[in-house]
Amino acid sequence: MEITCKINNVEKRLVFEPHERLLDVLRREGYDGVKNGCSAGDCGTCTVIVNGRAVKSCLMFAAQAKDEEITTIEGIGTDENPHPLQQTFVETGAIQCGFCTPGMILSAKALLDKNPNPTEDEIKRAIEGNLCRCTGYVKIIEAVKLASMRMGGRRK
Ligand code: FES
Numbered sequence: 001m002e003i004t005c006k007i008n009n010v011e012k013r014l015v016f017e018p019h020e021r022l023l024d025v026l027r028r029e030g031y032d033g034v035k036n037g038c039s040a041g042d043c044g045t046c047t048v049i050v051n052g053r054a055v056k057s058c059l060m061f062a063a064q065a066k067d068e069e070i071t072t073i074e075g076i077g078t079d080e081n082p083h084p085l086q087q088t089f090v091e092t093g094a095i096q097c098g099f100c101t102p103g104m105i106l107s108a109k110a111l112l113d114k115n116p117n118p119t120e121d122e123i124k125r126a127i128e129g130n131l132c133r134c135t136g137y138v139k140i141i142e143a144v145k146l147a148s149m150r151m152g153g154r155r156k
């Protein structure tokens with residue numbers, strides 16, 4: 001099969017077998033920030049943003065990405081100019097092994113793009129599909145709150 005879609009604001013042509021998942025095709029195309037944790041929809045490490053919504057790419061056929069806009073962690077920030085979420089994850093210690101981090105940041109970004117000033121419960125709900133074995137979530141929630149504030153959504 002062959003489709004076109006936009007990945008990180010770049011038009012892409014993807015070629016794949018009909019049974020292939022978006023996760024596998026993205027990784028083959030070099031977006032290896034998209035992690036394969038469980039391959040079964042349980043861990044959230046494969047999360048990407050599709051048309052503004054955080055989606056588990058292991059549960060999506062690549063064919064379903066036709067004409068869609070996809071954002072992976074490679075499309076957010078740069079080494080010199082990280083996204084506020086990337087910066088606050090580092091500052092607060094919300095990253096330990098880092099395996100969950102790309103998916104966690106993309107779930108948080110999808111939330112803040114829609115809701116710049118989320119409550120703690122809304123943050124928890126947004127990341128409930130992203131498992132983290134290291135941090136205990138407290139620092140992750142702190143990082144999302146801090147990014148929200150820096151992005152203008154929260155007052156000090
Ligand atoms: S790899 Fe997709 S949810 Fe775990």
Ligand code: FES
Pocket residue numbers: 094095096097098099100101131132133134135
């Ligand atoms: S930092 Fe290790 S799983 Fe989250």
